[in-house]
Amino acid sequence: MSIKEHVISLPRRVFIGYNIIENISIYFSQLGLKFPYLIVTGEKFTKNIAKKIMENLPKDSSYEVVEISNATLDEVYKVEEIVKKINPKVLLGVGGGKVIDVAKYVSFRNNLEFISIPTAPSHDGITSPFASIKGLSRPVSVKAKEPLAIIADIEILSSAPRRLINAGIGDTIGKIIAVRDWKLAAKLRGEYYGDYTASLAIMSAKHAFQCTKIINKDIKYGTSMLMEALISSGVAMGMAGSTRPASGSEHLFAHAVELLHPEGVLHGELVGLGTIMMAYLHGLNWRKIRNRLKKIGFPVKAKKLGLPDEVVIKALTIAHTIRPERYTILGDRGLTWNSAEKVARITEIID
Numbered sequence: 109m110s111i112k113e114h115v116i117s118l119p120r121r122v123f124i125g126y127n128i129i130e131n132i133s134i135y136f137s138q139l140g141l142k143f144p145y146l147i148v149t150g151e152k153f154t155k156n157i158a159k160k161i162m163e164n165l166p167k168d169s170s171y172e173v174v175e176i177s178n179a180t181l182d183e184v185y186k187v188e189e190i191v192k193k194i195n196p197k198v199l200l201g202v203g204g205g206k207v208i209d210v211a212k213y214v215s216f217r218n219n220l221e222f223i224s225i226p227t228a229p230s231h232d233g234i235t236s237p238f239a240s241i242k243g244l245s246r247p248v249s250v251k252a253k254e255p256l257a258i259i260a261d262i263e264i265l266s267s268a269p270r271r272l273i274n275a276g277i278g279d280t281i282g283k284i285i286a287v288r289d290w291k292l293a294a295k296l297r298g299e300y301y302g303d304y305t306a307s308l309a310i311m312s313a314k315h316a317f318q319c320t321k322i323i324n325k326d327i328k329y330g331t332s333m334l335m336e337a338l339i340s341s342g343v344a345m346g347m348a349g350s351t352r353p354a355s356g357s358e359h360l361f362a363h364a365v366e367l368l369h370p371e372g373v374l375h376g377e378l379v380g381l382g383t384i385m386m387a388y389l390h391g392l393n394w395r396k397i398r399n400r401l402k403k404i405g406f407p408v409k410a411k412k413l414g415l416p417d418e419v420v421i422k423a424l425t426i427a428h429t430i431r432p433e434r435y436t437i438l439g440d441r442g443l444t445w446n447s448a449e450k451v452a453r454i455t456e457i458i459d
């Protein structure tokens with residue numbers, strides 16, 4: 109019997125703790141990393157964190173820094189120009205989800221080692237071997253390089269703006285829906301369902317749910333709990349060889365909004381709103397999810413994110429077209445305008 113090839117991409121090492129960026133040169137030597145390094149970071153807030161990383165790099169090593177503003181193909185090409193120039197041995201992504209995605213995508217295309225150094229616990233792309241790059245044929249993620257290592261400094265991550273931390277909770281809670289959708293696809297379409305990776309993704313969501321009870325009282329402990337959930341959700345994607353365990357109809361809604369209204373809203377915030385609405389469609393306790401998110405200050409109303417009602421409704425009606433091969437509760441035909449409006453109103457996403 110021939111078995112279809114299944115490749116599992118996982119990080120070799122996860123360094124997690126308080127003030128651990130001081131130990132970077134030790135970690136690099138343990139991993140046997142060679143320089144020059146290329147540091148990819150953000151243009152506004154994260155470049156200062158990247159400076160701290162530079163101060164702690166192994167003595168006598170050489171590196172270059174490139175700042176990117178967005179996860180677009182143009183920014184990918186900009187980083188690749190420097191790759192051609194300095195021939196780096198390792199790429200370090202120091203920033204939020206967009207920076208990490210660009211760094212891991214460039215690493216993939218150029219067969220370079222990739223080190224993930226997140227500055228905010230705002231997304232589960234920290235560990236995943238996938239990247240969302242604007243300018244490719246679709247808004248969903250594509251194959252990228254798994255990190256050789258993750259360096260997660262809780263001191264830095266817990267100091268990120270609360271909005272980013274809450275977005276990470278939104279992205280992770282979404283796995284409740286992603287896994288339900290996956291089960292549905294297995295039942296109705298005979299799609300392969302990976303029990304183990306599904307359980308891992310659900311465990312991440314449960315962990316993030318627990319985190320909502322702690323984060324207001326203890327931001328550092330709450331952040332380290334959230335990081336565990338984000339990392340293991342990324343591991344679930346790496347083991348599944350697809351984002352299926354981590355992305356269902358709640359993400360389709362998020363991707364649809366990003367197409368219609370690309371600026372100003374965080375990925376995890378949209379996933380959180382999508383989770384509440386899709387929980388209603390799945391017959392789950394959407395009020396419980398909404399209340400827990402509300403308690404941590406998560407914006408559970410579209411208005412709070414500056415999203416017009418029409419964008420929410422339109423996004424619900426087009427979400428099923430974004431990745432038609434991935435069956436979800438939205439079915440093949442999606443929601444009509446009226447049913448979409450009803451879902452958004454009942455769940456109080458719009459007034």
Ligand SMILES: NC(=O)C1=CN([C@@H]2O[C@H](COP(=O)(O)OP(=O)(O)OC[C@H]3O[C@@H](n4cnc5c(N)ncnc54)[C@H](OP(=O)(O)O)[C@@H]3O)[C@@H](O)[C@H]2O)C=CC1
Nearest residue numbers: 150151152153154204205206227228230231233238240268
């Ligand atoms: N590959 C995958 O599997 C996944 C990918 N994603 C992708 O990740 C992206 C979302 O990531 P997200 O982090 O929410 O958004 P961004 O990467 O856009 O970051 C949002 C903002 O937060 C700033 N920031 C980051 N860290 C800090 C900090 N410590 N202090 C102050 N500001 C900070 C960034 O600064 P600066 O301006 O300096 O960059 C940026 O302005 C989306 O593109 C999404 O598609 C999400 C989930 C999974």
Ligand SMILES: O=C(CO)COP(=O)(O)O
Nearest residue numbers: 232248249351354355359
């Ligand atoms: O955001 C993701 C997981 O949280 C990735 O999902 P997509 O594959 O839908 O882009």
Ligand SMILES: [Zn+2]
Nearest residue numbers: 232279375379
């Ligand atoms: Zn996501």
